[in-house]
Amino acid sequence: MLSPYFVYITTNENRTVLYIGVTNAIQRRLSEHYSDGVNSKQSFAGKYNCYHLVYYERFDSIQMAIAREKELKKWRREKKDRLITSFNPDWKFLDHDVV
Template sequence: MAWTYILECRGGAYYVGSTGRELESRVWEHNHDDDLAASFTRKRRPVRVVYAEWFDTVDLAFEREKQLQGWRREKKLALIAERSGDLPRLSRNSSAGSRLPDS
């Protein structure tokens, strides 16, 4: 079992990560363990999960993490709010009248 997740941090910043462990344990580490938390989240505690996807393999979760990390804030917010219809419009490759693949 693997997860890709988005954390909302103090101050409204978002952090995208992935883990091959239980999601709850990883979030606890972000909030409490200075050795295992990402430096980004250590400086912006507390954090909370606002979005998560489950994957069969860590490789797939990591691939999705990298994809989401490349998204602009507005597109991440649409994903979090479950506005999937807005995602193509918010793509960096999107232009008026064009249906390019979502990045």
């Protein structure tokens, strides 16, 4: 069976910045964001310490995942906040809850 693809949203400790990405290895990707955040700060996620997972969706195809990522990136912050809240009402960090 093929591994699923994920569209995910990460945030910083204070939940003030959002990062949206797509991956087929979510735990590895979260580790990469964390490493960049505490070390080189080369990426947007690293620069703003966006390595806490607050939202994700699973997809069977990379095309569907990329299409959804592009859709979410166009949304205004308020709409993204509502999406996250509908999935994760307390905005808990889900870093270890998804495999």
